Amino acid sequence: MTRPARITVHLDHIIHNTQLARQLHGQKVLAVIKANAYGHGDQKVAQALSRYVDGFAVACLEEAVTLRQSGISQPIILLEGPFTSQEVKEYDHYQLTPVIHQREQWQWWQENNLSHPVWLKVDTGMHRLGFNHDDLIALINKNTQQPKSHIAVLMTHLANADTLDDEKIKEPLERFKRVVDQFNLKTSIANSAAIMLHPQARGDWARPGLMLYGVDPLARNAKDVGLKPAMTFSSQVIATRWIKAGESVGYGSLFTAQKPTRVATIACGYADGYPRSAPTNTPVWINGKVVPLIGRVSMDMITVDISAHDDIQIGSAVELWGENIAVAEIASRSGTLAYELLCHTQRPGREYSLSRVE
Ligand SMILES: Cc1ncc(COP(=O)(O)O)c(C=O)c1O
Structure with a gap:
């Protein structure tokens, strides 16, 4: 893939x-x-x-x-x-x-x-x-x-x-x-x-x-209750651009910039299992930073605001959920449950890791 x-x-x-x-x-x-x-x-x-x-x-x-x-x-x-x-x-x-x-x-x-x-x-x-x-x-x-x-x-x-x-x-x-x-x-x-x-x-x-x-069934932090997230949903930045104040991003122009804004486009959309209902400000992890989703989730892409992070470039590593962003948090922001999100991830390429079990 x-x-x-x-x-x-x-x-x-x-x-x-x-x-x-x-x-x-x-x-x-x-x-x-x-x-x-x-x-x-x-x-x-x-x-x-x-x-x-x-x-x-x-x-x-x-x-x-x-x-x-x-x-x-x-x-x-x-x-x-x-x-x-x-x-x-x-x-x-x-x-x-x-x-x-x-x-x-x-x-x-x-x-x-x-x-x-x-x-x-x-x-x-x-x-x-x-x-x-x-x-x-x-x-x-x-x-x-x-x-x-x-x-x-x-x-x-x-x-x-x-x-x-x-x-x-x-x-x-x-x-x-x-x-x-x-x-x-x-x-x-x-x-x-x-x-x-x-x-x-x-x-x-x-x-x-x-x-x-x-x-965790109560959506508490997995680490706090001794659990380890089993699924990492990752991707990469595939485009970046600056938009001016007053310009919009994505279908339906749902998000309009209040000031000059640097936008990263990520290869991941609802066809990959990311919820279409995820609203602006849903957290996305890139290069160790948490940045806000902006605009509408489309079939193959999402867009985020990276104005504060010069180091984020094409190819930067993105985590949609996993160790750094809890799937339960994305679910609750999107009005659903982690169960549903986990089940809907058929399209992305897939790998299995099995390191030493303590
Ligand atoms: C009868 C029954 N037992 C156990 C489970 C596992 O539930 P959970 O995923 O909440 O642990 C389910 C899940 O739907 C179930 O239907």
Whole structure:
């Protein structure tokens, strides 16, 4: 790729963050690597993590099969389970573990008489997926009388783990406990936010996603909470110019200079994954300085004000996010979340780095 827009994925940082998840939560770690490992590359991430985790979680059969075909032998959990009865045979063939959240899925599994373990999902208040208390108890009791499928884990997903307010997760945890207490089954509750903020939400399996990639669920500085950003989005300055007071920059002339302004144009736009909604003054790192974005983000370029920095020239190194600029900051300025930005970085050239893991 001749374009200087690049994604560098620091696999050693992902390993470091995974080890932090295990330290904080204890027990087993299921690395959530759906959506191409949140844009980081699922096969590379899975291979790097295979010695450090107990399993992987993905969103669909295709994601799981890709992992199996690249040699991943750990348990793979499919967080939404099968979407049709036809898929169930593939689960058997590739030895995949579904999260069963609907009666229909349970029937498909039973009809095929599969002995491979399943996870069952309990709805504790998110009201997207999962069985309610009574349905789940009836289902498990029926299964115990005529044992067919092996239920490995009871899981739930909290709607409000990314808050410091313990009260917001008290009721869902109690609801989950009311089910769990009746059966001697393993449990899984915590995503990244719960791992980092709510020790009372621990279970037998942690399910970290975002934190593996070095992003704090509360958008605090990664270093302050022991995380290392896994993705560096970089590029270069490809043009510089002075504009006069009263002249504008970019589509829609969104930014008009109040004084003579030196503008740098950077090869990176919304087609590379930089958010189009990033407003003027969003920070961009160039040559060790933080400079403000000006004007509208276009498909392949952004423009910044470098009036104060003579040393910035064509070819100067730019970081859009990474060690120096947090992806969470760009996300919050743009009215979105780091999750979305990380997932949308398919176009830039890509490299993987794996230095020594401490
Ligand atoms: C069921 C489930 N568990 C865990 C995760 C990981 O969440 P996070 O990336 O916030 O750690 C997700 C992500 O969406 C999920 O859907």
